[in-house]
Amino acid sequence: MLHLGGSALLQESDVGDVRLTDDLRDALREWVTVAETVRRSGDAHELDLLSRRGRQLALRVADALGRPVEFVDPVSGEVESIRIEAAARLTPVRESPSSTPWGTGLAVAAFFAVLVTVADVVLARAFAGAFGLLWIPANLLVTAGTAPSLWMAREVPFWRWPALGAAAGVVVAWVVMLLGLLG
Structure with a gap:
């Protein structure tokens, strides 16, 4: 059983669950150790980080077990049910890439x-x-x-445009130089 301040973080049945990876178990143990130290310090920023990290770990446990888990916030003592659907709320949302900036990109490539x-x-x-x-x-x-x-720069969002322009420039330079041999 994994404890935090007298309350069980994981029940006996959950600790031995094969669905919990060793990495996740280690992260939980580390979080408990850090939580005990941070709670004593009382720094507001650290306490906020502690709560957020605890929710993230609870989400990972819920995902691994395939069911909701109860998270007891070590700072406020509030009990929160963490469900797998909560992933969008707890993890940083990455914005989908916007449409390709063809106008600006082609201008950079032409330059x-x-x-x-x-x-x-x-x-x-x-x-x-x-x-x-x-x-x-x-x-x-x-x-x-x-x-x-x-070739490597072609997949990097901004650098694909200079790479495209440079590749086109090398091809045009070869054409100009080879035509210069003829004339």
Whole structure:
């Protein structure tokens, strides 16, 4: 049996329940230890955190057992029935991502496309002026070096736009440089 200040946190039947993971049992034991210390300190912020953490753990227990559990707030002594449906109230709500900002994103992508195109063409032409056709393997090396970073950035909400622009800029720079060889 797990106790907190004289009252049972988990009943005998719940402590040995196989549905409670060792991780959850350890978290409950740790919470009891912290609760006894925090209750003695009397700090309002810590007491609030203690109550919230207790509710979160009670929710995890209710979820694991598949039934409501009674939570006794160690601060106020109030008894609260924690149900699995209470998850939305106790856990932080993550806002669903809003619609994709196409206008702003495409403007950022266009900026980076122009920036990368100009930078790559200027660099490749300077290299071609000094070393001739060695600009081709040098530019291949630059392209191959940036490709993994651009590929990884494609899934990050903001950075996908600069990555898209940079990838487009590299492609345009290659087209411009290869057309420059023909003319």
